[in-house]
Structures are given as C-alpha cells and as structure tokens.
Amino acid sequence: MDVDAEESFLAYVRERVAALSRIAFLLTGDRHLAEDLVQETLLRVVGRWARIAAGGDPDAYVRRALYHQHVSVWRRHRGRTVPLDQPPERAGPDEAGAVTDSVAVRAALATLAPKQRAVIVLRYFEDLTEAQTADVLGCRVGTVKSQTRDALTRLRAVAPGLLSETAELGARG
Template identity: 65%
Template sequence: MSPEESFRAYVGGRIAALSRVAYLLTGDRHSAEDLVQMTLVRVARHWERVIKNGDPDGYVHRTMYSQHVSLWRSRRRDARPVADSPDRAGPDSTAGVADALVVRQALARLTPKQRAVLVLRFFEDRTEVEAAAVLGCSVSTVKSTTRDALARLRALAPELADLVGVGVLPNEGGGR
C-alpha cells in the first residue's frame, strides 16, 4: 500500500473519532473541523515517517493538541467577549442530551489546557503518563491541571455535581 493510500485509509477510519476530540477541545463544530483539517495537513507532510514509527494515533493526537494550543494562543491576543448560547424553549425528551449540554457548556468555561487534559484523561481514558506524553508536559502538570480543572468545574457549574458517579463525570480521585 502506498503512503498516500495508507494515509487515506487512516483518515477514513479515524475521522469521526478525531472530529469528536476536536469538538470537545474547541466547543464549536466549525472550529473543530478547522482543527482536524489543519492537523491532517501537518500529519500528511510527514506520513511516511509517521507510519515507519508504528501506530500513528499518538503522533496525530499530539499534533492536534499542539495545534489547538497554538491556535488558542494566537486567538487569545485577539480575544473578544462571547455571550453564552441562548436557552432553547421546550422540554428535552432524551435523558442524556441535557447532561451532555451541561458538560459541554462547563467545558467551554475552562482554559484550553484544562479542557485538553480533561478530554485526554476522561474522554479518551488515558493515564496521567499518556496524557503528559501527548501534551509534552510533566505528569505533575497533568495532575495539577486535572485537579484545578475539576475544582473550577465545581465552582463554575455546581449543577455538575449531580452527574458525578452516573457515568457523565469522573469521581474525584477515581482516575487511573
């Protein structure tokens, strides 16, 4: 299989998962699509080297998180206030949708670094060591950022306390 065919096969098999992670990082569908596209363009440039080193997932995820932080840093200089999304009228007939919205809005209140750590640790179910490797930081940074992010979530969105233990949010100290 040629490197181009290999890359196309990888993207075809992983695009949905990469898009979900990008959405959790950015909180916006369009920004997530841009993040995935920028990540895949960067990865495609080095694809032959990436596949020689084995499983490309680690490289792709590291590239995505680095891209996300770079974009966040560049946009931070041009920060502008953004209003919360308006509430929608009418009851929600699906049980998990309301919980997912609460979690998504709470994640949007965190810094990109805090969001990245929580997504890696609890959405992708990575260990502290794996998260540190992906983010290029120390394990203690992952631990302290996780602690700070969860504390910030508790302070900013106390309604999330009801979701702990029901599979939506992690128990405190319950990580690997």
Template identity: 50%
Template sequence: MTSTDEPFAEFVRERSPALLRTSFLLCAGDRGAAEDLLQDVLERMFCRWRRIEGPPEPYARKALANAAANRWRTRSRRVAEAPLDDVLGPSEPGPEDGVIARSELMRALAQLPPKMRTVIVLRFFEDYTEEQTALALGCGKGTVKSQTSRGLTRLRELISPDLPELLEGLR
C-alpha cells in the same frame, strides 16, 4: 491519489470520527472549529505521512492538542466572535436532557484554561493515563495530576447542581 497514499486514506476513514470527537472537546463544543482543526492537522499529517514513526493516532492526537493550543493563542489577539448558539438553540438531536447536559459540559469546559482543558479531555474523554497525558503534552506527571485536580474542582463549580450525573464519568 496514488496507491502509496492508501494507508493515509485508510487511517483517515477509520480514525476520523474518534479524532473529530477529541477535536470537538478541545474546541469546547464548537463543531465548525473542531472540523477545521482536524482538517488542518490531517493536511499537515498527509505532507509528513512517510516520516511519521510509530502508530499515527498518538501523533494525530498530540498534533490536535498542539494545534488547539496555537489557535487559542492567536484567537486571543482577534476580535471576539459572537456565537449564535443562544439565538438558534441546540443543534444536536436527541433527548432533551442529554442535549442540555452536553451543552452545560461544553460551556464549563470552555471556561477552563487551555492547558487544563486539554488535560481533562485527554484524561477523561480519551482515557489517557497520567503518563500518556504527560508524554502527549510534554510535561511532568505531577503537572498532569495538579491540572486534573484543579480542572475537576473548577468543573464542579461551573456545572449546575441539577446535573450531577455529568461529573460521574469524571471521578
């Protein structure tokens, strides 16, 4: 790595944890897929680093959303994978209730259509405004509003009534 690559290396060191969280949510809790998605996006960003105008983080988040959408499209043409989550049990350490709540939320997010999931992730997990979300997805503010409303309604249907605290942050 040369000294001209140092700004990119610094960006990766500082922002990777936050970008991985976004990727994790976009991949509906599949950590391996989230790491692969982020690595692919960072690899593409490295090649374009000198041409990225403005702050790189919004560029990275938009690239993550687009790459996740592309993966969903190509994945639907492949043979379905069999997850081992049910066989191996939860892999996240921590209080049991937190693990169950996160798992339930990830399952519910996975059942949303890709665009709706992306809107929910950007709005409530990344704290984007409606305008920022619309700009990141290249759609209108009205689309963001309707996808948010429908997405929250669907999440409320999918999440068990035993875990109402999951949706407290999504109001």
C-alpha cells in the same frame, strides 16, 4: 508521498476522523472550529505520514499535533469576539436529557484554561493514562495530575449539576 503511505494515510483518516473530530469539538466547543482544527492538523501531518506511520502509533502523534494546533489557534485568536447576526444552531434531534447533559458539559469545559481542558478531554473522554496524556501534551506526569486536579475543582465549582460525574472522574484520577 508514495502509494503505500498515501493508502495508509487515507485508511487512518477514514478510521479515526470521527474520534479526532470528537476530541477537536471537546477542545474548541464549536463544531465548525473542530472541523477546521481536524483539517488543519491532518494537512500538517500528511507530509510526514510515512515517518509517523513507521513510528508505530500514529494516534499519539496526531493527537499531540491536534492539541498543539488548537493551542496555536487559541493563542492567535484569544480575546477576539465575533458578533453573530443570528443565534447559534440548535441541537439536532437528540433526547432532551442527553442534550442537556451535552450542553452542561460543553459549558463547563468552556470555563477551563486550554491546558486544563486538554487534560480532561484526553484523560476522561479519550481514556488515556496520565503518562499517555503527558506524552501528548509534552509535559510531565505531575503537571497532568495538577492540571487534572485544578480542572476538576473548577468543574465542581462552575457546574455543580455535574458533581456526580466529576466525582467519578476524580475517583478514577
């Protein structure tokens, strides 16, 4: 990798790692898995960075790579459960309401299929359009619409406490 491409990649990572980590966390539901997902994705992207950056919008490529890496990991590890010696870490110093909402959203997202979760994360947490979401996921806009509809229906069923938020999401869709 030449010096310009390396500097460009490092600048991109510094600027976007927080956003990529947020997406990864929403996809995985676990901070450690999210960190691993971002790291694996960036390792896969770095070798192609000069071409990706020349394409104009590296975010779209990296998001798509992140999603595909997540699905790949999910397929390899689905059905496996790992018993823990101790309960998971508790939330840090956050306001009680925000923590409760965060836990409720995380639990609700965990009930969705990976593609449904990805659609919700990309559409409503990353604020992508249906067309941009379809591009990231490599599917048609109609698939994004149906996955969104099904995911919101599922979220309303499993998390009625989030009904007002999902009603707003449905109105946006």
